[in-house]
Amino acid sequence: MTMTLLLIFGVFLITLFLNIPIAMGLGIAGLTVVLVEDAVPLSFLIQTTFGSSDSFPLLAIPFFILAGEIMSTGGIARRLIDFVQNIVGSITGSLGLITIIASLIFAAISGSGAATVASIGAITIPYMLKNGYSKPYAASIAASAGTLGPIIPPSITFILYGVMASVSIGDMFIAGLIPGLLMATALVVINYIISKKEGFGGAKNVGEKISFWKSLNEAKWALLAPVIILGGIYGGIVTPTEAAVIAVVYSLIVSVFIYKEFKLNQLLDVFLRATTVSGTIMIFVSTASFFGKVLALKQIPQYIAGVIADFTTNPIIILLLINIFLLIVGAFMETVAAILLFVPLLLPIVLPLGIDPIHFGIIVCLNLALGLITPPLGLNIFIASNIARIRFEQSLKYFIPIFTTLLIVLLIVTFIPQVSLFLPNLLSK
Amino acid sequence: MSDKKRRPIEGYMCFGLLLTMTFVMFIGVIFRYVFNASLSWSEELSRYLFIWFIFISTSYAVTERAHIRVEALNGLVPKKIRPYINIIGRIIWFAFSLFVTYLGVTYALSMTTSVSAAMKLPMSLVYFGIPLGYFLMSLRLFFQIIESIKNPEIEIQEIHDDLVKEE
Numbered sequence: 001m002t003m004t005l006l007l008i009f010g011v012f013l014i015t016l017f018l019n020i021p022i023a024m025g026l027g028i029a030g031l032t033v034v035l036v037e038d039a040v041p042l043s044f045l046i047q048t049t050f051g052s053s054d055s056f057p058l059l060a061i062p063f064f065i066l067a068g069e070i071m072s073t074g075g076i077a078r079r080l081i082d083f084v085q086n087i088v089g090s091i092t093g094s095l096g097l098i099t100i101i102a103s104l105i106f107a108a109i110s111g112s113g114a115a116t117v118a119s120i121g122a123i124t125i126p127y128m129l130k131n132g133y134s135k136p137y138a139a140s141i142a143a144s145a146g147t148l149g150p151i152i153p154p155s156i157t158f159i160l161y162g163v164m165a166s167v168s169i170g171d172m173f174i175a176g177l178i179p180g181l182l183m184a185t186a187l188v189v190i191n192y193i194i195s196k197k198e199g200f201g202g203a204k205n206v207g208e209k210i211s212f213w214k215s216l217n218e219a220k221w222a223l224l225a226p227v228i229i230l231g232g233i234y235g236g237i238v239t240p241t242e243a244a245v246i247a248v249v250y251s252l253i254v255s256v257f258i259y260k261e262f263k264l265n266q267l268l269d270v271f272l273r274a275t276t277v278s279g280t281i282m283i284f285v286s287t288a289s290f291f292g293k294v295l296a297l298k299q300i301p302q303y304i305a306g307v308i309a310d311f312t313t314n315p316i317i318i319l320l321l322i323n324i325f326l327l328i329v330g331a332f333m334e335t336v337a338a339i340l341l342f343v344p345l346l347l348p349i350v351l352p353l354g355i356d357p358i359h360f361g362i363i364v365c366l367n368l369a370l371g372l373i374t375p376p377l378g379l380n381i382f383i384a385s386n387i388a389r390i391r392f393e394q395s396l397k398y399f400i401p402i403f404t405t406l407l408i409v410l411l412i413v414t415f416i417p418q419v420s421l422f423l424p425n426l427l428s429k
Numbered sequence: 430m431s432d433k434k435r436r437p438i439e440g441y442m443c444f445g446l447l448l449t450m451t452f453v454m455f456i457g458v459i460f461r462y463v464f465n466a467s468l469s470w471s472e473e474l475s476r477y478l479f480i481w482f483i484f485i486s487t488s489y490a491v492t493e494r495a496h497i498r499v500e501a502l503n504g505l506v507p508k509k510i511r512p513y514i515n516i517i518g519r520i521i522w523f524a525f526s527l528f529v530t531y532l533g534v535t536y537a538l539s540m541t542t543s544v545s546a547a548m549k550l551p552m553s554l555v556y557f558g559i560p561l562g563y564f565l566m567s568l569r570l571f572f573q574i575i576e577s578i579k580n581p582e583i584e585i586q587e588i589h590d591d592l593v594k595e596e
Binding site: 054056280 | 490500522
């Protein structure tokens, strides 16, 4: 047992030092154990690779990525921002507020944090800078609004968690709504406090003011997208995978024929960007499943769970420890990798304590979403500081107040299960 | 990205696969909700195209040098020896890909008698996507290794490129 444990994690760690991609490191470590211990035939590798990839729910991932890429190219983000700007007007911190609300709506179409920052931040960060917001703040607020991407459904991380934990992805999508809105509210509050202190206001010269109805009319196709996607899933009409393919076709039609900002010759580029992103995510699923199966074969998750159970069985302490652990993991590791690697290890610890797997999924995803704005590997901050043209470290000036605010939301979500479970329970009745 | 840029063959394969998957799935949705008739083949076909897509897109991501690594750990390796350490890593990765290719071909060939549920597709064809993707990946890695041996500095450069790409 200890030998296998050392071997599998030792080899895995070495591959990471050798700059081998995490997905491949998992495969290599799993294969090493199979070769050394001769426990299962080698064809086991191909069987789990195929079995874990041959999944209808996972098919939603490339489609949601593709829909997000189309929407960030085709003028949908800009119309959303114009519309929100029209409603919010010019108040204290209004441009930060616009960034948060636009990210919230965009998150209800796209499945990832990075896509949200890249699409909304690319427009609102330069706009904030033009109107006297400091570079570090513009980058920080866009990056943290991007953490809504993986929490507000649809969400790629929810899909991966659902597949790994065998819970309904539709339920995960429903459960994420209130925690996501809570995060957005918390961000709105901290944005107001910081803007008030620093004197960040609204847009100085808006140019020609367009009417509310005109901006609504311009944005209606963009606003309809989350209604169709979430409405379809929440109403139990379509599966998440079908909703994802509808999102692709819908966003293509709107971008090409209605907004006319997407030329068909951009199609190859957009598809290839989506291919790159899903190529790095999907391979993970097969190697992480293989790794997880080898661990399970050797009863390692149960062993680790046993060690922790000897230490404490208090669910509050265990959840607190898991939160700290995941915050550290999220700071160093990519979200997808962290979910696929740690969910199979953590579930055997929490399930015997009576923690609901859906509630636990929201906790895990929220933790890792915070990792998107935590140094040293805060992907959202990388993207946002690149748009604002400052160095990564400079954009950390507001890290502590914003991080603390979101941390409070995380603790609320962790210790009040109803925040996550109220809606799924209500809808399943 | 310029339109004239030459792209790797995996790019065109994935473009075709993803476009077909979207089309087939959407037809399935239309039939299910508009004509109230489920197409038994559309789900199966998109799932199997997806298998091919996964492994070929993995190789495409190698050409884009986009795969997710833990830069923080690799950064701990002293800069002087890092290029050589990373070349060793790439060689191990290459060997792993080649080995999975071999396992995959062997497995696919053992499946020649079984067919899929709805379309009666030979399952060996479906399974073949796995070794094909891993084989293409090992080819890409082979050329990257040659390139790195000629000019080891690329290996340090690449870490930076990865970050830029993520941005």
